[in-house]
Amino acid sequence: MLELKFDKTKCADCKAVSCLVKCQYMDFKDKDKAKVEWQKVINGEDSVVLHDCVTCYSCEEYCPFGNHPFYLIVERQEEKGILPQSRPITKQAINMTTAQGRFQIGQPEERALSFCAIPRCSVLATGKLFEDSLPSWILGAEFFCQAMFLHFARMSVIKENLPKVIDNIWNQGVREVTFLHDECYGTFTQLAPAYGIEVPFKSIHYFEHLYNKLKELKDEIKPLNAKAAYHRNCSARLVPETDHFVDDIFGLIGVERVKREYDRENALCCGGLIFTSIGYDAGYDVQKRNIDDMVRFDAEYCVFNCPACWDPLAEKVARRGIKPIHIIDLCKLAIGEKQAVEVTV
Amino acid sequence: MSDIHEALVKIVGKDYVSNHHEETYFYGRDPGLMTPHEADYVVMPKTPEEVQGIVKLANRDKVPIVPKGAGLALTGLVIPLQGGIVMDMKRMDKILEVNEGARYVVVEGGLSHGVLKEYLNEHHPNLRHSVPESPPITTIAANVVIHGQGRLTNQYGFNSDMVNGLEVVLPTGEICRIGSCSVGPHWFSKGPPLPDLSGLFLGWLGTTGILTKVGLKLYPKKKMKDLEIFVTDKEDLVPGIISKITHTEMVEDIGIWAQERPLMFRGNYHINIFITADSVDELELKRKMVYDSVQEYVDSKDAGFMTVSLDMKPDFMDNPQKSMTAFADVRRGGGFEYAGPIIPMELYPDCARKVAELAIKHRVVYGASGRVIHGGHCMMFSSAYTFNRADLDEMGRARKALYEAAEFFADKGGLLWKPNIDEQKIMMERMDPNTLKLIGRIKELLDPNGIMNPGNWEAR
Numbered sequence: 001m002l003e004l005k006f007d008k009t010k011c012a013d014c015k016a017v018s019c020l021v022k023c024q025y026m027d028f029k030d031k032d033k034a035k036v037e038w039q040k041v042i043n044g045e046d047s048v049v050l051h052d053c054v055t056c057y058s059c060e061e062y063c064p065f066g067n068h069p070f071y072l073i074v075e076r077q078e079e080k081g082i083l084p085q086s087r088p089i090t091k092q093a094i095n096m097t098t099a100q101g102r103f104q105i106g107q108p109e110e111r112a113l114s115f116c117a118i119p120r121c122s123v124l125a126t127g128k129l130f131e132d133s134l135p136s137w138i139l140g141a142e143f144f145c146q147a148m149f150l151h152f153a154r155m156s157v158i159k160e161n162l163p164k165v166i167d168n169i170w171n172q173g174v175r176e177v178t179f180l181h182d183e184c185y186g187t188f189t190q191l192a193p194a195y196g197i198e199v200p201f202k203s204i205h206y207f208e209h210l211y212n213k214l215k216e217l218k219d220e221i222k223p224l225n226a227k228a229a230y231h232r233n234c235s236a237r238l239v240p241e242t243d244h245f246v247d248d249i250f251g252l253i254g255v256e257r258v259k260r261e262y263d264r265e266n267a268l269c270c271g272g273l274i275f276t277s278i279g280y281d282a283g284y285d286v287q288k289r290n291i292d293d294m295v296r297f298d299a300e301y302c303v304f305n306c307p308a309c310w311d312p313l314a315e316k317v318a319r320r321g322i323k324p325i326h327i328i329d330l331c332k333l334a335i336g337e338k339q340a341v342e343v344t345v
Numbered sequence: 346m347s348d349i350h351e352a353l354v355k356i357v358g359k360d361y362v363s364n365h366h367e368e369t370y371f372y373g374r375d376p377g378l379m380t381p382h383e384a385d386y387v388v389m390p391k392t393p394e395e396v397q398g399i400v401k402l403a404n405r406d407k408v409p410i411v412p413k414g415a416g417l418a419l420t421g422l423v424i425p426l427q428g429g430i431v432m433d434m435k436r437m438d439k440i441l442e443v444n445e446g447a448r449y450v451v452v453e454g455g456l457s458h459g460v461l462k463e464y465l466n467e468h469h470p471n472l473r474h475s476v477p478e479s480p481p482i483t484t485i486a487a488n489v490v491i492h493g494q495g496r497l498t499n500q501y502g503f504n505s506d507m508v509n510g511l512e513v514v515l516p517t518g519e520i521c522r523i524g525s526c527s528v529g530p531h532w533f534s535k536g537p538p539l540p541d542l543s544g545l546f547l548g549w550l551g552t553t554g555i556l557t558k559v560g561l562k563l564y565p566k567k568k569m570k571d572l573e574i575f576v577t578d579k580e581d582l583v584p585g586i587i588s589k590i591t592h593t594e595m596v597e598d599i600g601i602w603a604q605e606r607p608l609m610f611r612g613n614y615h616i617n618i619f620i621t622a623d624s625v626d627e628l629e630l631k632r633k634m635v636y637d638s639v640q641e642y643v644d645s646k647d648a649g650f651m652t653v654s655l656d657m658k659p660d661f662m663d664n665p666q667k668s669m670t671a672f673a674d675v676r677r678g679g680g681f682e683y684a685g686p687i688i689p690m691e692l693y694p695d696c697a698r699k700v701a702e703l704a705i706k707h708r709v710v711y712g713a714s715g716r717v718i719h720g721g722h723c724m725m726f727s728s729a730y731t732f733n734r735a736d737l738d739e740m741g742r743a744r745k746a747l748y749e750a751a752e753f754f755a756d757k758g759g760l761l762w763k764p765n766i767d768e769q770k771i772m773m774e775r776m777d778p779n780t781l782k783l784i785g786r787i788k789e790l791l792d793p794n795g796i797m798n799p800g801n802w803e804a805r
Contacts, residue, residue, distance in 0.1 A: 086642075086649030088578040088613045096609040120656065276650045279643060280636035284629070311654045319625055343655060 002159045002195040006072050008042050010065040019059035019069035024268065026052050038069075041076055049073060050082050054277065055151045056269045057237040060190075068194050070150070070237075077153035085277050090152045096141075097148070099164075103140025105172065112174040113137040116181035117144035120307045120341060124328045125180055127337045128220075129213045133178065142168045145184035147191055147235060148308075151273055162192060166199055176202040178209045180328075182305050186238030207245035210331050214252045220335045223254020228330070229299035229322070230257050231290070231313065232267035233306035240265075246305075249327065253334035258297035262290050272312030287313065291320050303327050310341070318345045349406060353388050353430070356398040361389040361436070372413070372423075372431040377682040378732075378744045379421025379765055384411070384431040391436045393512065393520050393557040396454075400555065401518040403430060403796050411798050412551045414455065414487030417479050419682045420765035422491070422550050426800035434484060437557060442532070443469055448563040449509045450474065451532050454486040454556045458495075461485065465563070473497075473566040475504050478665045478716075486556040491763040492548050494716050494725050496619070496664045497564055499591070499598045502719040505547040508535045510560030513546055516553065516792035524560065532560030545787065550763070551798040553791045567621035569628050570597070572661050575616040575639060577648035580694040583614055586648065587690055589638040590618060591721035595631040597621045599717040601724070603697060606710065614697065615651070617661060681712075682743065683729035684751045684768070686759030690717075690724055699753050700728040707746040709739065725762060726754070766800055773804060 020026065020034035026049065028034040040047035050073060059069040077083075083090060097117060113133050115121035117140055125134070143165060146158040166188075169177060179185040185205040192199050214221065230246055243264065250257050262268040268290040275283030294302055294317065302317040304310050304326045314324035329339040353362040363369070364386050374381035385408075390396045403410045409429030416423045425431050434455035442451040443465075452461060458474075459481025465472050475495030477488055488495075493504040501507055510524035510532040521527075523542045524535040535543040546554050575586065583601060590596060600617040604610050618635055622628035642648035653661065660667065688696060697713050704711035709730040716725045728750045730743040751761055751768045755775055761768040773781055785804035788795075795805070 083646045086576070086646045088576045088647075089649040089651060091578060091612055092576060092609060092651065095611055098608060100608065272652055275636070276652065277643075279640055280633045284633070308652075311652055314655065 002197065004068060004071050004075060005194055005196065006068055007065075010067045011038065011042060011069075014065070016064070018062040018064060020049065022062045022265075023059065024266070025054045025056065025274075041069075041072060044076060044079065046080065047076075050077050050080060053077070053084065054269065054274050055084050055234075057150065057234040058265075058267075059237075061237040061240050061265060071155065071191070071194055074150050074153055074155045078155055083153060085152050085273065089276060090154065093148060093152055094154070094157060097144050097146070099141045099144075099161075099168075101142075103138070103142040103168075105139070106135030106137040108138055108172045108174050109136045110173065110175045111136060112172070112177055114143055114169070114177050114179045114181070114184055115139040116179070116184050117141050118181055118307050120310075121180040123340050124307075124326055126340060127332055128217060128335060129210060129328065129331060132213075133209075138169065138172055138174065145179075145181065145187035147183045147187045147238075158191070159195060162187070162195075162197055166192070166197070166201075170200055174201055176204065178204040178206055180206045181307065182206075182233060182239070182242075183235035183308075185242070186235045190238045205239065205242045205245070206328070207242050207249065210328065211245050211248050211252070214249060214331060214334075217335055218252065221253055222334060222336065224330070224334050225254050226300045227256045227258050227298055228301040228303045229260055229294035229297060230263055230303050231270065231305070231309055232263060233304075233309045234269060236267070236305060246303075246327070249331065253331060255301070255303075255330065255334075258294075258299050260293045260297040260299070262293045268293075270306075270309035270313045272309070275312065283312075287316055291317055291322070294322055295320055301325050301330065303330055314343045315345055318343050349402065349408060349430075350386060352402050353386060353399065356402070357388055357390050357395050361391070363387045372433070373425065375416045375419060375421055375423055376680070377419035377421060377765075378680075378740060378747070379424055382424055382426055382428065384425045385428045386430045387433060388430055389433045389436045393437075393514060396432070396437075396514045396555055396557055397518050397520055399430065399432060400514050400516065400796075404516070404518060404794050407794055407796060409796050409799050410555075412487075412555045414484030415457065415480070415482040417483050418487070418491055418763045420763050420768070422763060422765070422798070422801065426766070429796075432555065434486065434555075440464055441558065443472070443563070444532070445469060445472065447531070447533050448472060448565075449532055449560055450563055451510070451526075451558060451560045452485055453558060454512075455484055456486075457482045457484050458488065459483075465566075469563075471566055472563040474561055474563055475501065475507055476664050477504065481665065485561060486559050489547055489559060489561075490549065490551060490556065493763075494718060496598050498725075499596065499717045499720060501562070501564065505543075506719070507562040508543055508547065508559060509533060509562050510535050510558075511543055511546060511556055512558035513554040514557055516794070516797045520557070521554075526560060535560070545791065550801045552788060552802050553797060555797075568623045569625070570619065570621045570662065571628060571632070572653060572658060573618045573620070573632065573635060574651040574653055574661070575618060575642075575648055576613050576651045577616075577642065578613050579647055580614055580697045582642065582647055583616070583693045583697070584690040586616060586639055586642060587693075587717055587721055587724075590616070590635060591717060593631075593634045593638050594720070595620065595634045601693070601715040601717075602713065603701075604712040605701075605704070619662075680734045680740065680743075681729050681731040682747060683727045684747045684754065685725055685727040685762040686751070686754035687718070687723050687762050688726050688754065688757070688759040690721060692754075692757050692759060693724065693726065695757060696726050696728070696754060696759070699750060703728070703746040703750055704730065707742040709743050709746055711746075726759070728754075769802060773802075 373383035475497035
């Protein structure tokens, strides 16, 4: 049985209770109240936290001890049958990602690209930035990182399937994987170790891949001289150490990461799951604040990392006159290639 | 019989008549499950006068006539059950008038929905009509004759409710106008304030006359459209959810669907909610009202909005939806047919359960879908079964499943939509005897020789 490596003594000694105090969706400005509610979570008691959490992953980043408060919340939600998302949508998510032997592979070698179970990743992974890596790629539910179930209080699904996914990747002969889905990288480098799951292959974040390729292609880069708002997604909270690559990449291609309110540790959720789990007003509010902030800082681009944030946010960003673009596509523009994924409004 | 062929040639010209097996074979069947019966002649008139001439000829020789659009009802309504003449209307394909101010169009009896849609897009971009979820070659006249539905049905009723006037060749050969066009040049009303005679032709499956012109209402075409999909795993909740959504009066169309494949959709009931608007503010207001209307189901976790990816959305937004074609080929060999009762909303849970139960019993793949009609007064419910045409056993099982479904729907009080001859019998067996007698008397009056699509609505 896989168990979360959670050390309650770290929480006992914690004075800041950052996991809750910094939360942008629950009001825990009162540290004492936060401490009480968090202790309830630790004790396995019912807490408002378990009901009001929007599953944004942020507390994983806020915790200075790496004590996995979010995973504990998810565990407790599942223990108590508290559903962040509705029952049918949860069922749909499980059905959608069930391995049915319909995975796709290119010609995987020891080093491979992973498109997770997201076909859009394969659309993005074209051109000079990936020509040395293709056709070594894998795609499908068999390689799906499972972290999505954190949004559904289904840690049991993750724990059951993740070892199988690791085996599936390994059995393709892959020993070093560049993950095009940020959440996959977070899963294999942060979530899996939190449960003591051994990951036998080396994981590389696609940011690092982009950065290295851009350095190789530096003579072909024509600086974009543009301002961009970076939309930092939930799974980026699992691996904040990768955030510097956004600055590094932007630096190489002549893009200014605007210093807006809702970036870095203060980033806001795309709103997609807030619409579906809480309701229109809550989702609309988060998206509006996020986009207003982009507009206020004169961003020309809204740069996405996660393909899943694209769906709820890209059209709305575009309607406000800001061009939504995935960071891979932004890099492509800088080397004279076309944007692969666009929206029209 | 050769006299008839020669007479038909005289009326429409030799290029538009055939008694060759290649054609009569094709015109003896439709894409559904009903048993084919070969036509004796196929004829393609171009004008109402040619239609009139053919009908007079048929009366003279007591030859059956079956008017045919694209033949896509799937329930055998254009199969010439007693042979005779199949009259393919597709050459009568002109758009005769578009009145922007009064928002109507007048078309000939063989014009397709696809052509009208494209014509309006190009020449009248602010207007639209109610496009059904059938292939674009579906004809407007045939669709209103079977009380079809389309994308605007939630707002404005059956497509036949949108008829604004008719020109009909009666079974005895007279050309007759119905509605405001019978007293003046304008096609703004199919009846009111006159006696509404359109009811003598709409829903009669071509047994009371041949539509040579149709006046059809047009509606404002909004600049923006979007889609939300609300999902529950409890079929019993669907009527209540629909009631809440329709109460907002904010949505263009509502479709309900459940299917076992792909796995992603198994076990849930999906409610497609289409929203249109002329501005972002209007769109978001409508979206908010829809979300708010079903908040109680979100709070209880019994239902929720599904994230529709931007890759998936165009397929869902298509009108007609191409996914219907894909479903038709689920079993390869391309075949599907559906029993589609019109039911009050409250019957949805029972009907949905029955469709799934019959699929298991008869080992066929099912899809259940529905469309809300006119703000929720009723819905079209469809139980579809797909089959491989090369597998006669599977076709037989699909046929049995459909028949049992039809009987179940009728027993529940549903009305079988575009019923095949077996389903017509199911309806007539349950019909008030005086109603049935009235149908017979009307047919007797209009078609004394019984030449019009015989075998259908046989109440005499």
